[in-house]
Amino acid sequence: MKTPAISRRAMLLGAGAVTAWAASPARALLAQAAKNALPTSVESLLSQMTVVEKAGQLTLNAAAWAGSAATALNPAGAQTNFEGQLAEVRQGRLGGVFNGNGAEMARQMQLVAMREARLKLPLVFAADVIHGFRTVFPMPLAEAGSFDADLAERTARVAAVEATAAGIDWNFAPMVDVARDPRWGRGIEGAGEDVLLGRIMAEARVRGFQGRKGLKAADAMVACAKHFAAYGAAEGGLDYNTVDVSERTLREIYFPPFQSAFAAGAGTTMAAFNELSGVPATANHWLLTDVLRTEWGFDGVVVSDYTGDMELIAHGFAADEREATKLAFLAGVDMCMQSSFYINHLPDLVAKGDVPMARLDEAVRRVLAMKVMLGLFDDPFRRIDVRRERTRIGTPAHRKVAREAGAKSIVLLKNEGDLLPLPRSGKRIALIGPFVQGKRELIGPWNVYGTDADAVDLLTGVRAALRDASMVTATDGSGILEPLPGGIEAAAAAARAADIVVLAVGEAQTMSGEAQSRTDITIPAPQMALAEAVAAVGKPMVVLLRHGRALALDGAVKDAPAILATWFLGSESGPATADILFGAVAPSARLPVSFPHSSGQAPYYYAHKNTGRPNPPGDRVAFKARYMDVPGGALYPFGHGLTYGRIAYSALDTGDGVLASGGKLTVRATVTNSGSRAADEVIQLYVQDVTASITRPVRELKAFRKVRVAAGASETVEFTLARGDLTFIGQDLKPTVEPGKFRLWIAPSAEAEGVSGEFTLA
Template sequence: MPNPPQVTRRALMIGAGAVAAWASSPARALMLGADASALPGSVETLIGQMTLEEKAGQLTLMAAAWAGSAANALNPVQGNTNYERQLAEVERGRIGGVFNGNGAEMARQMQTAAVKRSRLKVPLIFAADVIHGFRTVFPMPLAEAGSFDPELAERTARIAAIEATAAGIDWNFAPMVDVARDQRWGRGIEGAGEDVLLGRVMAAARVRGFQGRKGLAAQDAMAACAKHFAAYGAAEGGLDYNTVDISERTLREVYFPPFEAALDAEVATIMASFNELSGIPATANPWLLTDVLRREWSFGGLVVSDYTADLELIDHGFAADAREAAKLAFLAGVDMSMQSGFYIQHLPALVEAGEVPMARLDEAVRRVLALKVKLGLFDDPFRRIDPRREKTRVRTPAHLQVAREAGRRSIVLLKNDGDLLPLPRAGQKIALIGPFAQGQRELIGPWNVYGSDAEAVDLLTGVRELVADPAQVTAVDGCGIEAPIDGGIEQAVAAAAAADIVILAIGESQRMSGEAQSRVDIGIPPAQMALAEAVAATGKPMVVLLRHGRGLVLEGAVKEAPAILATWFLGSMSGPATADVLFGVEGPSARLPVSFPHATGQQPYHYAHKNTGRPHPVGPLQEYKARYREALNVALYPFGHGLTYGRIAYGSPEGAGGTLTPGGELRLAATITNSGTHDAVEVVQLYIQDQSASITRPVRELKAFQRVALKPGESRRVEFGLKRADLTFIGQDLKPTVEPGQFRFWIAPSAQAEGASGVFELS
């Protein structure tokens, strides 16, 4: 790739000239000032002026040729790395938008080419992957889902939008709303975990945050894109891009609801998924993209392919060549092609040959133009492109403070034997040991295009900022992430022996999670396990800090450590957020959004599994029951699990034995008490099980949750309301139904805890 163009006085003058040119352009004349009733006519007039090639150009989305190294590393290079050539394509009207570009100046130059030098001067749309923050990086979405706080997710998404739009970005390829129930799959980091309800509320919150509440034309709003439609998280064997073969009932009960929640939140766009679905790739699946999305759900927005997904129809064995792949994807309902170039190459000829109706072509172009209108690009194509704002609206103290808060509230306390945590801030020598103990590396996590570890704060810095005497804290790597270091274990053992307490920071690298990072073994790498065993043998109290992008298998000294914290990838303020929880500046309040299994061989595992005809009873292992030879079919740490620094007890259930009538509401409640000496935030969860139904039901289903703050010695009555609609499932006719009968409920701290439980009747 040639050196990126430098920002010059001439470039700035050209940008100013482009604004003047836009003021008299045909496209602006059609669009500016159009009210809601006149807008469709304006769009139709513009469509009528376009050539076939210009129409196909509007449906072509390409990776920016001028992009940063992080963007280039996230996807396979597809040959469009010549910036001047890409500008020429823009001028010819052969590109409708670019993504993951290199900031406001790049966007200014490209938009200038579109609105000053193209024939119709239709503005470009600028897109990006802003998955968990722009320059201020927040906890990865899976970690943030553990907060069980959609309001927090909306706030972090809002800040991401404020920063990204300052750099010229109009459209975000997020949120990912795939339900993920196999921890081998690396892309689970982008979603909200294994539960349908949590997936729904987080999907809606993130859409609202990215798009804002003032309309898409707001300067700090960017269109959201719910992805990947559909069932990408159900890939066989947890292998990325792999086949998915599941029932329509499972689609409608598990994988569709988060997309429906995104649509209810008025998400602007949908991305089709890579995977095939029961033999038909999603990118060319008319039932999925047209029958369900358009006709059943009445979605009127834009559908975009994933990166080269139409090209991949050939390798799927579904399309014979590029021409057929373009035709199949387009007729199935994919409006805009990302990165393959197939639409600009083949749609004009397909329309001329009568193989693609002109009406379908115009429909797709209409959706692209409508999105640009809603984003205000026809009013002012440069509304989000301002290099000065790009410098002043990112990484502000307020944004970084929210990143620290989000980090604290994403950490899950898995274990705390003997109340080892929180640690005192004075009077102890602390040894930070492990490949994640120090250094500005492996902090922000996978899938971040614009943030950097160099701008993040590491664990050692965070700890030394909080303790009374920073000299009492030493740090030793001990080993690499996947390989030993000569003398590393010896140094670590010496540091542990000289300390009063050990903090062992171990886990996964950023490259071990995320896209294309499926794992056959989701345990701690052997080099780190050897380090853990050696350090544990010193007998010093040990706190394990896990850095990870998935639910992990814990064994040996790690599993047996008295205190374990799941700290995920927390972003820009990783070190301070972790230190805040370690030393009790704020107590842990997050809960697991995914289950931690006993062994990798349990995957796929999720709490909402079925009983089977031979469920294993409570008690000793029995033969001929639904279990593995070595373990029960339960989690080591289940969905919803997480401890506090308080002592939480659940009282007797209220509402047990009640009856829920049609049109009525059943109130279920329990009193929650903190008998400890620390403040606590408990996430109280309501689960139900339909005891007998015409379709077998899961052993538990989450129906509601509340975050409850409790002072030491305080009790709170926590109440939930259940309505008939909360008990709906997909019946034998594949329609939503609800059946009378007996239900069990749990008001509990996790999906495996008893809490306050009882039964009720649905009349």
């Protein structure tokens, strides 16, 4: 089985992304809004609105009737009760709420808007549906490791079906930030370190959330590409921290996934918390207006992040609430989340002439246009149906997709002596570690609506996979951050009584996600002590990593003969892991981020520059770019992942080795599986521009294919390169292509040799 090649040529770069957005139905409607040409009834409503009612449409607050998970995911702020929020709706002071508590809440609020408010403008209901609603899927970073856009679209589609059944119109996802520093905990929401993979996943998730039938469909919710821009480049991997990168880096690394999301039709975007070169993104006119609006032609809604406008004061960019409101609004933020600054200050700013009425109307039209696109003017209750909510959530079909996604997100990092897959009978297995049993630490960070109580743990999954469930024991051995009295002794005893040890160690859910930055990205010390003690027993040991980021592995964990990166897999965590452990599903995922040797290497990513003093392969050379205390490169690089087959690459064919101007170059390689099991291999094409007017990375991913290679069989894989695939941002900050020599690799990872050669761009 072969999946189609996905290359940069297939993605919409630069002007191509703008063209695609301009041709989309969402763009057409939003363009009408900008030109004062909404449907007559809506335009008539706009003309009747007071300034307060207009500011109300631009105000989005956390739902007063919300679940405890939603409350815990954001900092404490001014709270209101549900009756108080209904009063705001009656007065036209609220355009929508987010992270509310289901269809009944939405029904009650929408009834007040449609029966008791003066102009009867429908509310919009938003939520953070990051990796599933009640059915929880692998965290997005893990799912990106599937290298499977179809899978990402399908999980996003299920999330949309469930969320819209609970009344949600608007999703604050996908996060499309490129994240190259594993210390930054929020990397769990994105697709990792690579631009191409980020673009592909951004497009797939937008398609899944919004559906392919149009946004008026009852199971469609408008997507929000976030966080614009470069949030993932925070200094030191510290959340909310300063970002200071060049415009070239923005255009080459951090902008492209947003362009792809907009090309796929994403109707909204969210301003980032961080500053860019001294100007906070929430008040950055160049970013939100010059680039986003004027250059790219985006006319969707721009919403602040949670109190992002308020934070302009702490940044030292605005003196007070009034100035923060003015700066954010004039920079291009249409809608204010949670601070209530717009409803509190825009009316006075307009009255005194500090904000033009035309700018106010422009923003209101965009919000109304979004509500028109969502069909809320046709039927304000189209996604609010308590009966439908009971039947569309957590269905067996949805759980089946979650299990598939979980298995396809697990990366086999190491498998010495073919220890995996494990036999389903005849061996006593000891499951050891704080992640082996119990309804905890399963769904991962940033999930508002799913619960561990509805998820399946590892022990349950393994028992179901074994022919004799009595052959498995479970012992915690340690807490996540604290030792357990007698825990190590009990774990060592369990290991001695077993034939095989499966050790599950890693991070708690609360150690990754927003505001969860770590300077030391290692496994906590109590778990490492457990690992050393269990390894000392001498039984074959499989390590299952539970984690939300790339980890720096050490000691007995690093030295274990078999290691699986199992991330946070969601509702079907246990069964999905068991599917891989026992070979019911072949491992096919690859790392979307590089695992460094040490925390001190962060940020580490494969597409780095050479420097003027690159260290040659092999041992450390004096006065070259290399750390004194760790090897060069990654412990496990981007794209790495093993299979249960034995894969070899051979027979590179680059034709005549010349890519003519306006032509194409087809390159081929043979992939052979000499093992006894079929394998799903992710074959990756990398290129290096050897000499250019702007220094280029040592490798860049240009395409990949996932290919099923039968046992004992070979497959010839073909990629086609065009001139546009070699584009970079030149000295004039414009896309350019320069003739010259290029290296290429068809390989199983970003640092593997695979087969390599050269070609010339004429």
